[in-house]
Amino acid sequence: MNHPQPMLTNLAPRYYADPDIFETERQAIFRRQWQMLGPVSRLARPGDYLAVDVAGWKLFALRGEDGVLRAFHNVCRHRGARLLQEGAGVCKTLRCPYHNWVYASDGSLKSAPWFGEDPGFAVSQWPLESAHLAQWRGLLFIAIDPESSLADQLGDLPAEIDEFPLETYTAVEEHRFDAHSNWKIYTDNFVEGYHIPGIHPGFYKVIDFPNFETVAMNGMVRMSSPQKDGSIYGGKWLWMWPNWTLSTFPGGMNTSRINPVSVDRTEIIYDFYFADTSEATEAERRRTIDTTCGIVREDFEICEHTHKNYQSGGYRPGPLSPRHEQSVAYFQAKIQAAVAG
Incomplete structure (x- = not known):
């Protein structure tokens, strides 16, 4: 007899609001990764x-x-x-x-x-x-x-990104963002596309959302989607344990580091890289950078209000979508294992 799998639920709010858990993460995750x-x-x-x-x-x-x-x-x-x-x-x-x-x-x-x-x-x-x-x-x-070599921590990433000539891209600009929420709230948000229709209407218009796919892998999450006309994206967005991202687009990529500053504040550092840095492609580079930064900023308000609800004691863990949020469950399981230590 096939037994149904237990429903996945979100992390308890104390994981996001408790200063003692934040200090445990500093020692168990950020000191060791x-x-x-x-x-x-x-x-x-x-x-x-x-x-x-x-x-x-x-x-x-x-x-x-x-x-x-x-x-x-x-x-x-x-x-x-x-x-x-x-x-x-x-x-x-x-x-x-x-x-x-x-x-x-x-x-x-x-x-x-x-x-x-x-x-x-x-x-x-x-x-x-x-x-x-x-x-x-x-x-x-x-x-x-x-606690391990970089190669071990990278997991499935080298094979996933092997076809892209990362070394040939030139770093052009760095942008820093300050979010008033726990770093895991921002990460939970990054590793799922479920929020795109509600939070990113412009992004939603240029992707084939019904075919948006999220896959949790070894040490990483891959999100992908077919693109529509007018999109600046390459259709692949990657998150790597514990706190960095790499997203590709035609002729380049961006990376980010999600840095915990305190239990309720997160710094996100983005770098943009391009294969062609000539004057002829300056306008297209500007559009790519500005569009991406705009999408990043769109996430902050929802993350900040979510953090306040976690702090308030008014939230009990809800269900996670088996289609869209398996990556959230993967990330949260790694957090729980690290904190349990």
């Missing part, structure tokens, strides 16, 4: 750096004088000051702005001026705390204490 930082081409020359926030941890990648790319915590070993301003830049001397401690590009402490004589102090004992870096197809990843 690789984080996609964007194009490695940003760090092409000695002195180039990228300083980032990863769920509250301050990290940076730096191209050393020897040409080697390394990663460190953006924290001076003396009294914890920030070394580099967040974002991309060029650093010829890695000097703490607080007390002028100077580090070499390999992370070793070179000097601690005016520190005074202390027989127990040696500069060799105070290098920067290091982090891990890895690269895949022109994208740079960072990790604090990775």
Whole structure:
């Protein structure tokens, strides 16, 4: 006898509103998983750096004088000051702005001026705390204490995206968004297309929604749909565990990192890449970027109100669509496993 499968239901609201669960996620997920930082081409020359926030941890990648790319915590070993301003830049001397401690590009402490004589102090004992870096197809990843290799974490992605010449695309623009909701609410929203008719009317018009397909795979979710005339999209949108995305379109792609800032605030960092960056295609690039950014913004209001309802105690978990929300169930199951730990 065939027994019906139990109905899938949404995560309990405490997973989104409880600061203790958020701290558990920081340690169990964001400390242990690789984080996609964007194009490695940003760090092409000695002195180039990228300083980032990863769920509250301050990290940076730096191209050393020897040409080697390394990663460190953006924290001076003396009294914890920030070394580099967040974002991309060029650093010829890695000097703490607080007390002028100077580090070499390999992370070793070179000097601690005016520190005074202390027989127990040696500069060799105070290098920067290091982090891990890895690269895949022109994208740079960072990790604090990775539980697996980047290749293992990527799961089915390499085969899924093998036909696209990612390495040949040029990074053109970065855009940052600030959403006042938990990072998982935004992610739940991203990995399903069920909300498209209600939230994205313009997007809905240029896709064949009845044939929109969502598939949960190993370490990723694939969403795809046939396109109609006037669409800027390639019809494939990918989300990868735990918090980054890659979407293709004719002649390029975009990536994003969904970064938890606090239990009720999320930063989303988008990068846009194109095969042709000539003046002749500037208008089309602009249309692609502006259209995508507009769709991203359309999600924020519904996510913010959903977060408030989860916080209020007025919501009990509802059913998940077996057709459209299997990807939500997949993501939420991974969250529960990580939190249970």
